[in-house]
Structures are given as C-alpha cells and as structure tokens.
Amino acid sequence: MLIINLIGLGLIVLIVWWFWLYQAQSTQVSDEQDNSEITVVVEDGIYQPAHISLLENKALQINFVRKDASPCAATVLFPELEISADLPLNKTFAVQLPLLKKGEYAFHCQMKMYSGTLVVK
Amino acid sequence: MNKPKDSTGHKNSQELIIEGASCASCVAKIETALKRIDGVDNAQMNFALRTVVVDGEVDSEDLVQAIESIGYNARSAEDTSDDELLDEKEIADQKYYTSLMRKMWIALGLGVPLMIYSIAGGPMTVETTLERGIWLFIGILCAAIMYFAGKHFYVGAWKSFVNHSANMDTLIALGTGTAWIYSMVVVFFPMAVPEMARHVYFEATAMIIGLIDLGLALEVKARGRTSEAIKRLIGLQAKTARVVRDKKEVDIAIEQVLLNDIVRVRPGEKIPVDGLVIEGHTSIDESMLTGEPMPVAKEEEDEIVAGTLNKTGSILFKATRVGKDTALAQIINMVKRAQNSKPPIGRLADAISAYFVPVVMIISIVSALVWLNFGPDPALAFAIVSATTVLIIACPCALGLATPMSVMVGVGKAAEAGVLIRNGEALQTASKITAMILDKTGTITEGSPTVTDILVADKSYTEKYILTIASSIESRSEHPLAQAIVDSAIAQEIDPEDISDFQAIAGHGIEAKLEDHHLLFGNQKLMFKKGVFLGEFVSKAQKLADEAKTPMYLAIDNKLAAIIAVSDPIKEDSIEAIKRLQSSGIRVVMLTGDNRATANAVAKKVGIKEVFAEVLPEDKSNKVAELQAQNEIVGMTGDGINDAPALALANVGFAIGTGTDVAIESADITLMRGSLHGLADAIAVSKATLRNIKQNLFGAFIYNVAGVPFAAGILYPFFGLLLSPVIAGAAMAFSSLTVVSNANRLRFFKPKEH
Numbered sequence: 001m002l003i004i005n006l007i008g009l010g011l012i013v014l015i016v017w018w019f020w021l022y023q024a025q026s027t028q029v030s031d032e033q034d035n036s037e038i039t040v041v042v043e044d045g046i047y048q049p050a051h052i053s054l055l056e057n058k059a060l061q062i063n064f065v066r067k068d069a070s071p072c073a074a075t076v077l078f079p080e081l082e083i084s085a086d087l088p089l090n091k092t093f094a095v096q097l098p099l100l101k102k103g104e105y106a107f108h109c110q111m112k113m114y115s116g117t118l119v120v121k
Numbered sequence: 122m123n124k125p126k127d128s129t130g131h132k133n134s135q136e137l138i139i140e141g142a143s144c145a146s147c148v149a150k151i152e153t154a155l156k157r158i159d160g161v162d163n164a165q166m167n168f169a170l171r172t173v174v175v176d177g178e179v180d181s182e183d184l185v186q187a188i189e190s191i192g193y194n195a196r197s198a199e200d201t202s203d204d205e206l207l208d209e210k211e212i213a214d215q216k217y218y219t220s221l222m223r224k225m226w227i228a229l230g231l232g233v234p235l236m237i238y239s240i241a242g243g244p245m246t247v248e249t250t251l252e253r254g255i256w257l258f259i260g261i262l263c264a265a266i267m268y269f270a271g272k273h274f275y276v277g278a279w280k281s282f283v284n285h286s287a288n289m290d291t292l293i294a295l296g297t298g299t300a301w302i303y304s305m306v307v308v309f310f311p312m313a314v315p316e317m318a319r320h321v322y323f324e325a326t327a328m329i330i331g332l333i334d335l336g337l338a339l340e341v342k343a344r345g346r347t348s349e350a351i352k353r354l355i356g357l358q359a360k361t362a363r364v365v366r367d368k369k370e371v372d373i374a375i376e377q378v379l380l381n382d383i384v385r386v387r388p389g390e391k392i393p394v395d396g397l398v399i400e401g402h403t404s405i406d407e408s409m410l411t412g413e414p415m416p417v418a419k420e421e422e423d424e425i426v427a428g429t430l431n432k433t434g435s436i437l438f439k440a441t442r443v444g445k446d447t448a449l450a451q452i453i454n455m456v457k458r459a460q461n462s463k464p465p466i467g468r469l470a471d472a473i474s475a476y477f478v479p480v481v482m483i484i485s486i487v488s489a490l491v492w493l494n495f496g497p498d499p500a501l502a503f504a505i506v507s508a509t510t511v512l513i514i515a516c517p518c519a520l521g522l523a524t525p526m527s528v529m530v531g532v533g534k535a536a537e538a539g540v541l542i543r544n545g546e547a548l549q550t551a552s553k554i555t556a557m558i559l560d561k562t563g564t565i566t567e568g569s570p571t572v573t574d575i576l577v578a579d580k581s582y583t584e585k586y587i588l589t590i591a592s593s594i595e596s597r598s599e600h601p602l603a604q605a606i607v608d609s610a611i612a613q614e615i616d617p618e619d620i621s622d623f624q625a626i627a628g629h630g631i632e633a634k635l636e637d638h639h640l641l642f643g644n645q646k647l648m649f650k651k652g653v654f655l656g657e658f659v660s661k662a663q664k665l666a667d668e669a670k671t672p673m674y675l676a677i678d679n680k681l682a683a684i685i686a687v688s689d690p691i692k693e694d695s696i697e698a699i700k701r702l703q704s705s706g707i708r709v710v711m712l713t714g715d716n717r718a719t720a721n722a723v724a725k726k727v728g729i730k731e732v733f734a735e736v737l738p739e740d741k742s743n744k745v746a747e748l749q750a751q752n753e754i755v756g757m758t759g760d761g762i763n764d765a766p767a768l769a770l771a772n773v774g775f776a777i778g779t780g781t782d783v784a785i786e787s788a789d790i791t792l793m794r795g796s797l798h799g800l801a802d803a804i805a806v807s808k809a810t811l812r813n814i815k816q817n818l819f820g821a822f823i824y825n826v827a828g829v830p831f832a833a834g835i836l837y838p839f840f841g842l843l844l845s846p847v848i849a850g851a852a853m854a855f856s857s858l859t860v861v862s863n864a865n866r867l868r869f870f871k872p873k874e875h
Contacts, residue, residue, distance in 0.1 A: 001494065008490040012483050019479040022285050045277035046284045069217035070273075070337070071344045072518075074210075077461055082544065084461030088206055089213040092136065092172055110461070111521025112474045113288040 026051035026119055029060060036060055037094075042076070042087060042114065043067040047107075050116035057099045060118075064093045073114060078107045135181055137173050137195045139166070139188065147193070154187050203355045203453060214341050221338035224270035228331030231266055235259070235324035236847065247311050247319045256308045256321050263301060263323040271297065271330040287478035289518050293333055295482065296512035297326045300846060303505045318499035322509070322846065329513055329850035336854025343861040347526055349868065350533025351460065354453050357409055357428035362393035365437070382440045386431045395442035395449075398423050403434030410452065411793035412539030412802075455543070456536045460529045464545035466814055467524030470821070474521050481515040481829065488833035503834065506843060510832035514849035515825055518857040523817035526864035531810025534870055539793040540803040547789035551773045551807035556753035557702055557800070558733075558745060558767075561713035561720065562689060563760045564777050565699075565727055565797070570605035570689035573670055578658055578681045585615065587683040591675055593617040594633050594642045598625065602671060605687045628714070628737045630673070641676040644716055648674050653681055666718030669726060696727050698797035703728070705804065708753065712736055712744055712767075741767035758792075758800055775800055802872040809870045817860045824856050 027049035029036045040062055041048045054060055066073050066087040076095070077084045087093045100120045108115035139151060148166045151173060155164035160179035167173070173195075175184055181197040188195035239245050247253055267275070275298070277290030304321035311319050361372045365383040378384065378394050386392055392405070402420040407413055407429045416432050419425055425438060428449040444450065463471070485508045492504035524545075532542050542548050562568050575584045592610030595603035596617050610617070622634040629650065630643010641651055645662065648655055653676045655662075662672040662684055670686040702709050710731040713720045720734035733744045741759075745767050748755045757764070757771030760778065765787040768774030776788035778795030792799035832849055836842040 004493055005490055008486050011486050015479050015482050015486075018282075019285060019287055020476075044273070044280040045288050045290050046280050046286060048284075050284055050286070069213055069220075071214070071217075071341055075461055077463075079463060082458070082462060084458055086206070086210070086457070086461075088209055091138075092167075094136070110525040111518060112471055113517065113521065115286065115475075 026053040026117070029054040029058075037063060039063045039065060039092070040116070041065050041067060042073050045113065047114055047116040051119065052116070053119040053121060054100075056102050056120055059099055060097045062095045062097065064095060066090070066093070072109050072111055075110050076107055076114075077110065078105060078118075080105050134174060134176050135184075135197060137175065137181070137184055137188070137197055139173055139193055139195050142166075142193055150191060151188060151193065154191050155184060158183055158187055203450075204358060204360075207352060207355055211345070214345055218338050218341045221334045221341070225331050225334040225338060228266050228270040228327050228334060231259075231262055232324055232327030232331050232847075236328055239324055245321050245324070247307050247321060253308055253311070256304070256323070259323050260301070260305050260308055260321070263304075263326055266327050267297065267301065267330065270334060274330070274333075287482070289478075289516070291478055292481060292512045292515055292517075293329070295485075296509045296846065297329050299505065299512070300329075300509045301326045315499055315501060318502035320499075320502050322505070325509065325846040325850070328847045332847075332850045332854045336858050339858050340861055343858060343865055344526075346865050346868065347529045347861070348460075348533070350530075350536050351453065351456055354428075354449070354456065354536065357391070357449060359391040359393040359427070363387075376444070378440055378443050380440055380443055382443075384438055384440055385435070386438065387435045388431055388433055390431050392425050392427050392429050392431060392438075394427050394440045394444075395447045396425055396438040396440045398425060398436050398438045400438075401434050401436035403436050404432045406430040406432055410449065410539065412537075412799065413794040413796070452536070452541060455541055456532060459532045459542050459544050459548075461525070462528070462544040462546075463524055464528065464549035464811075464814070466549055466811070466818070467528075467545070470520045470523060470818060474517050477515070477517045477520065481511065484829060484833065485509075485511040492834065503837075503843065506846060507832065507834045510844050510846045510849045511829055513846055514828045514832040514844070514853055516821070516828075516853045516856045519821035519824060519860045520818075522857055522860045522864075523821045524814050526861050527810050527813040527817055527867060530864050530867040531806060531813065534810075534867055535803060535806045538799065538802045538806070538872065540799055540806065541791040541793065542803070542807070543789050543791075547773055548807045549811060550754065551756065551790060551804055552811040553754050554707060554756040554773060554804060556708040556710060556748050556751075557756040557758065558710045558712050558748065558771070559699075559729070559797070560741075560757075560759035560764055561711055561715060561723060564758050565695045565711065565723065565729075566689040566691050567795075568689065568760070568778070570602050570671070570687045572605055572609040572685060573688045574665060574684070574686040576658070576661060576684040576686075578683055579677075582677075582682055584683075585613065587675060587685070588613065589615050589618060590635065590640065590677070590682075591642060591673075591685055593620050593635065594623075594631050594640060597623050598631060602673070602687045602689075605689075606685065628735070639678050641674070641679070643673060645674065648676060648681070651676070651679060653679055655681055658684060663718055666716060667722050669719060669722035671715055671719045691723065691726060692795065692797065695797050698801050699727050699729060701798070701801040702804070705801075705808075707756075707804070710744075710748070712741060714738060738763055739766075742770045745770045756804075758797075775803065798872075805872040806870065809867060813864060813867050817863055820863070821856070821860060824852075828852065 029038050029052060038052060042064055064076060064087050066089055069089060075084060075086055083095065085093060085095050102120050105118040106115065107118060142151065152164045152166055155161055155175055158179060160177045161175055162177040164173055164175045185195045247256055274290045274293045278294035281288050281291060300322040304323050307314050307319050307321055359375055362375055362378045363370050363372050363385040364378060365385065370385050375393050384393060384396060398419055398421050404416040404418050405425060406416045410428060427447040488511050489504040489508040492507055493500050496503045528545050528548065531548065535542050559565055575587055577584060577587060588610050592607050592615060595606045618635055620633045620635055624632045626632060626647065629647040633640045641647060658681060665672045665686040670688040672684050672686045674684055675682045699709055709729050710733060711724045711729045712733045714736055715734060717734040720732050724732045736744060741764050745755050745757055754772045756773045756775060757767050758775040758777050759768055768776065768787040773789045774787055775790045775792055777792045790803050792803065832844050834843045
C-alpha cells in the first residue's frame with residue numbers, strides 16, 4: 001500500500017512539474033530582418049511552435065495553418081493586441097502583428113485549449 | 122491584392138494559391154516563371170501548402186497569368202472573399218459533423234449492446250477461460266473503436282502532453298485509456314487483481330467515446346448558428362457590379378471594381394461599392410445596416426453605401442471606396458473583431474482554464490488513493506471507477522465556451538439592430554451604466570435647426586436686412602445653429618455682404634464689421650458683456666426659449682437690432698426612447714451649449730429632469746467627470762465629432778446617427794441610425810448578453826465544482842452512490858452543448874417593441 005501511495009504522490013509531483021514548472025523552449029524568430037515570418041501549424045490540440053520569441057520593435061507575420069477541423073481551433077486571439085482571426089481549414093492565414101514592446105503576449109483559441117506565447121525581448 | 126508588410130517602404134509581398142501542382146519538380150518551374158516577371162525580386166514556393174510567396178512591386182494579375190501560361194491555376198491568397206471563406210467554413214464544418222457522427226455510430230455500436238447487457242444483469246466479470254476469451258475479443262474490438270472513433274483524442278492528448286500542455290483531449294484519453302487498460306489487465310492477468318475487482322469496463326470506454334463524439338457534433342451545429350449575424354452581413358455584399366467601361370455597361374465581379382469606376386445601379390439592385398451619386402435620383406433602403414426602417418432619398422452628390430438596396434430610380438455613381446475599404450467591409454471587420462474579444466467577466470474563467478486539466482488529473486489520483494486506502498472492497502475497482510469518472514466528468518470546454526459564445530451572439534444581435542459594439546469590455550460596461558449623458562443637438566434633436574422667428578427691435582431695419590447681416594456673419598461661423606440662418610438666407614435668395622474683422626468669442630457669439638458698422642451677434646451673455654441695452658426684449662427672448670427655441674441677438678453699433686430664433690426639432694421618438702432608458706433605472710442627463718431656458722424647455726418636452734446647459738465644448742468632458750465623481754458609471758452619447766474627448770472619457774462612449782460612417786475612433790459603441798431607440802437597444806442587448814454570460818459561467822462552474830467531487834465518490838459514504846463513468850461521459854458531452862445552446866437563445870432576444 002505504501003508503494004502505491006508513493007507512486008500516486010510521485011505522479012502528482014510529475015504533473016506539477018511537467019505542466020507548470022517546466023520552462024518551455026521557444027522558437028526564436030530570425031532577428032536580423034526587420035520583418036520576419038513564421039508558420040504556426042494548428043493541429044491536434046497544440047500550436048506548433050507554441051512559444052515564439054522575437055526582438056523588440058521587429059515586425060512579425062504569423063502564418064497560421066489550421067489542420068484541425070474542430071471549431072475550437074478556428075479562432076486565434078491575441079487578447080493584449082486586440083487581434084483576432086478566423087482561421088480557414090487547411091489554408092495559410094497570415095496575421096500581421098504590430099511592432100511590439102518587450103513583454104509576453106499570449107495567443108490562444110477562444111477556450112484557451114490551444115495556447116501559445118509570444119516573448120518579445 | 123498587394124499586401125505591404127509595413128509602412129516603411131519595404132518590398133511588397135504577396136501570396137498565391139497554386140492549383141494543379143502535383144510534383145516537387147513543379148516548384149522550380151513555377152518559381153522560375155515568376156522570377157522572370159519584371160519587378161519580382163523573389164518567388165518562393167511552399168510545396169506542402171501549395172502556396173508561393175512573391176516579393177516585389179508587381180500586380181498579382183501578372184503573376185497569375187504567368188503561372189497559368191505554364192499550365193497551372195493560381196489565385197491570390199488574399200483574394201478569398203469573406204463570402205468564400207464562409208462557404209468553405211460551412212463545408213468544412215459539415216464534413217467534420219458527418220465524420221463525428223460516423224465515429225459516434227461506430228462507438229455506440231459496441232457501447233450500447235454492452236451497456237444493455239450490463240444493465241440487464243449480465244456479468245461483466247472475468248472468471249472462466251471462456252469469459253476471458255470473449256472479453257479478450259471485445260477488448261480488441263474496443264481498441265479498434267478507440268482507434269477509429271477516438272483517435273483524435275489520443276493523438277491530441279499525446280501531442281499536448283509532449284508540448285507540456287493539457288486539454289480536454291488529455292482528460293478523455295486518460296479516462297477512457299485507464300478504463301481500457303485496467304479491463305485488459307483483468308482479462309490477461311485476472312490473478313493479479315482481487316477476485317471482487319475482476320470487472321471489465323469496455324462498455325464505458327466505447328460509450329464515452331461515442332457520447333463525446335455526439336456532443337462535439339451537436340456543438341459544431343450549434344456553433345454554426347452563433348455566427349448567423351455575421352453571415353447575414355456578409356450576404357449583403359453584391360457579387361457583381363455593372364460598370365461603365367469604354368462607354369459600355371458591363372457586368373464584372375465585385376472584386377474587380379476599381380476606385381473612381383462609374384457604376385450603374387437599377388431599381389431593386391444592391392449597391393455594390395461605396396460611392397457618390399453622379400446622375401439620377403432614387404430612394405435607398407439602408408435598414409439592413411442602420412436599422413432605420415424608412416428609405417432614404419438620394420440625389421446627385423449624395424453618398425451611398427455598399428450592401429444597401431436601391432428602391433425606386435436608376436442611378437449612376439462614382440466608386441469612392443471599394444473592396445476592404447467599404448463601410449460594409451469595415452462593419453463586418455469590426456463585428457468580427459468584437460465577437461472575438463473577451464469582456465473582463467471572462468477573465469476568471471480564462472485564469473482557471475490554464476490550471477484546470479492538471480488539477481483534475483491530480484484530483485483523480487487523490488481520489489483513487491483515497492479509495493485504495495480507505496475504500497471498501499473491491500477497493501481497486503472503486504478506485505479505477507472514481508479516477509476514470511473524475512477525468513471524464515470535468516469539462517474545461519463548458520467553462521471556456523461560456524463567455525465567447527454569448528459575446529458572439531450578443532454582438533451579432535446588436536449589429537442587426539444597427540449597433541456596433543467595439544469590444545467585449547464596452548459590452549460589459551454598457552450593461553452596467555447608471556447615468557447617461559445625452560448631447561442635445563443631433564442626439565435628442567434632429568440636428569438640423571431652422572429659423573422660426575425674426576423679431577425686429579429697431580424698426581429702421583427690415584427683416585430681410587436683418588437676415589442679410591446675420592447670414593453674412595454666420596456664413597463664416599462653425600456653430601451648429603449658424604447653418605440654419607445661412608440656409609434661411611439662401612432660401613430667400615439673399616446674397617451675403619462682405620464682413621471684416623470677424624472674431625468668434627467662444628461661448629458668447631461673434632463680433633465683426635460691415636463697412637464701418639460694428640456688429641455683434643450672439644447670446645444674452647454677449648450683449649451684457651458689451652453693454653447692449655435689451656429692455657423688453659429680455660422677456661420676449663425668454664418666451665421664445667420657453668418654446669424650446671434658441672434666441673440670438675443681433676446688435677448693430679451696440680444697439681439691439683433684432684432677435685433671431687432658431688429651433689431644432691426634437692426627434693420624433695426621442696421622448697419614448699428616453700422613457701425606455703429611465704425605466705431601466707438609468708439617470709438621464711442632457712448636455713448642451715445652448716442657453717439654459719431653451720435647454721430646460723427641450724428637457725421638459727422629452728422628460729429629462731437634469732440639464733447641463735451653456736456648457737462650452739471643451740467643458741463637456743468635465744461634466745462626464747463630474748458624474749463619475751458621484752460614483753456613476755457614465756455613458757455619453759453624442760455625434761462623435763464635437764464631443765470626442767467627452768466620449769473618450771465616459772465609461773462608454775456612444776456615437777449616434779453616424780449613418781454608415783463607422784470609423785469613429787472615440788466611440789465604444791456606434792449607433793448607425795439616428796434614433797435614440799438604438800441607444801436603449803444597445804443597453805438592452807448588452808444587459809441580456811451579460812445575463813447570458815453569467816448563466817453560462819454559473820452553470821459551468823457549478824457543473825464542475827459539483828460534478829468532480831460527485832464523480833470522486835463523495836456521496837458514497839453517506840448514500841452508497843458512485844457515479845458511472847458512462848453517465849459522466851454523457852454529462853460532459855452535453856455540458857458544453859448546453860452552454861452553446863444557451864448562448865444561442867440570445868438570438869431570439871428582442872429589445873422592447875418601439
């Protein structure tokens with residue numbers, strides 16, 4: 001019984017670490033250009049890549065390619081930037097972001113099941 | 122359409138969609154063909170997406186031609202119209218629905234018979250070798266169902282897991298996976314499990330997958346209805362336009378209409394793009410955009426907007442705004458944006474949803490441990506059931522959908538009534554307004570004043586002379602009442618005199634010179650300030666003011682010459698609309714630069730008790746602040762031009778009667794028709810939407826907060842009740858459907874009849 005309880009506790013610790021404490025690697029957008037593009041694939045519950053970083057005051061265009069037919073995946077929101085887009089299925093949809101100041105900007109679907117972050121350094 | 126990447130003069134970049142490219146070798150062919158075109162700096166094809174990005178200053182039509190000349194089809198990616206996108210979306214949704222329904226039948230095909238067998242008392246236990254064989258067969262069948270009907274859950278769960286995130290898929294995959302794996306362990310190694318716990322749960326796995334597929338399918342249908350309003354707006358767009366080219370009228374696709382094209386519209390046709398009438402006259406039904414039921418007369422020089430309906434005459438007009446610049450396109454854009462923005466009330470749910478799934482996973486483990494440690498026999502079976510049920514019943518979707526679905530429907534509903542809500546925050550604040558400031562001119566009144574009386578004080582002047590002088594002065598003024606006097610002079614064919622030394626004194630009037638005569642034209646304050654004797658005319662002016670007219674004094678050489686009264690008629694339905702606002706508990710205050718007596722008279726007519734009169738334009742925002750200091754949540758309604766600072770300062774700024782000029786930045790809510798009923802409607806819709814959001818959030822919270830402990834077996838010690846995972850699956854599948862359906866109820870919301 002002790003072993004089972006320990007396994008249970010271990011699982012809980014793993015969940016906390018894996019989902020909350022782990023620092024995700026972010027995909028760096030090339031910082032040499034003044035405006036860059038990155039393709040984000042929307043499929044199977046995740047944005048790929050979900051963590052994007054770029055330098056301050058550089059324009060970025062995110063080309064979303066939605067491959068998930070679920071309606072959850074259909075909308076992407078950048079709440080801080082007041083940007084939202086309806087993503088067509090199996091097509092590229094470009095979202096042009098304004099020049100950004102340093103900080104973290106979240107983007108997610110309406111229900112926050114799909115979520116990603118944009119880190120501006 | 123070319124799409125500049127930024128405004129600093131960098132190269133334009135555009136994307137084309139290529140059809141018919143089936144092999145990787147096409148890539149080089151297409152790229153080379155494009156690079157040969159003058160002006161193309163680079164062309165790069167993405168074969169996987171069948172798109173090509175072209176850099177350089179070049180017309181997209183040239184690119185399309187070049188690609189077609191080598192045997193492929195191409196079109197500009199940005200060219201996909203809203204209409205096409207919508208059709209594509211509907212087709213995609215329909216496909217998704219069909220595939221979910223098919224999956225549902227597959228899963229329930231196994232789940233339902235097993236379920237019936239178990240309810241009918243059939244043993245679900247593994248004792249004999251024969252039973253092991255049968256259950257092994259069913260277990261494999263179940264695995265096949267998990268693959269065919271539930272693969273998307275497992276793939277989604279795995280991918281999110283690898284990505285350190287968790288979502289609904291995670292819960293479903295874990296729940297059904299646990300049930301299946303446990304059952305297979307029982308089948309393969311019955312001895313490893315206590316005798317009483319040798320129970321299989323294949324029916325739960327199949328039923329849960331089937332029910333959730335069904336729930337998702339119904340949700341797709343219900344979600345389609347939430348975007349009805351935007352579909353209606355997009356549907357207003359005409360598909361073709363009749364354009365005069367080379368002196369002939371030809372029908373062309375709407376996308377090809379260029380700026381300054383001359384367009385012909387016949388009776389019964391939609392206006393294809395925005396423009397100015399250059400020939401003919403007609404009446405146009407603008408109700409689909411503004412909610413204004415009466416057709417509007419249009420003649421030469423009048424503006425017409427895309428999406429409205431030409432009723433009576435045939436007209437020619439010049440296109441002034443096309444494509445994404447038309448008012449209709451802007452309205453669609455604005456509504457779409459607002460539909461996707463979240464009011465602050467949704468933030469809590471957002472914050473919770475970030476932690477939701479891992480927390481449920483932890484609760485599920487804790488629940489299993491509690492059963493294992495303290496539960497009665499068969500503790501292992503109880504532990505598995507409770508862990509699975511907790512995972513399945515929790516529904517982050519319902520919580521996540523609660524706010525956006527209602528906002529979607531509410532904002533769309535408002536747009537149907539000619540009310541454009543900028544974002545979710547405006548929607549929420551509008552529902553909480555306690556005080557509403559109404560600008561008088563143009564808001565309560567028509568904003569088109571006319572001269573009603575001319576009282577000559579000095580009999581040596583004729584009425585006509587008075588009007589000549591007054592209109593000469595006013596022709597240079599920007600005051601709203603000035604136009605009334607100028608119009609009146611024009612109607613009597615009076616030519617203005619040459620005025621010199623023109624000087625406007627804010628809040629008072631105007632000082633000027635005509636030859637060597639000194640002129641003063643303005644309100645009583647101006648006359649007192651300059652020491653003009655008014656005598657009995659003070660009471661005459663008072664009488665005019667009591668009739669809701671605005672008296673203005675004209676003095677020539679510091680001697681009163683006449684009083685000219687101007688009146689701005691009150692909008693027909695202002696009284697009723699103001700009553701609607703007041704009866705919903707809002708303190709209505711009138712604001713005007715007009716004199717107190719006139720203001721009071723107007724206020725009395727429309728039933729407003731509080732008046733801020735004689736307010737200088739720059740002081741309007743102070744009045745907003747004054748009410749805010751009294752802890753009121755203040756709405757300010759004006760025309761959005763003269764009162765921009767006040768609109769911006771108010772908790773919610775309403776711009777009224779803007780017709781289809783939607784680009785009013787200072788307004789949180791734009792009322793496209795002139796009637797104050799639009800204002801009452803806007804508040805009613807926002808209240809209804811907020812109520813709907815609260816119901817949804819409350820429902821979703823309660824569902825999860827009550828459902829999870831129930832699933833964990835909290836009732837077992839008291840009543841011996843433990844929820845079946847199948848019931849949990851059904852509850853979960855329908856909880857998010859309930860949220861969407863409740864939001865859809867808003868579609869039937871009607872503001873009070875007026």
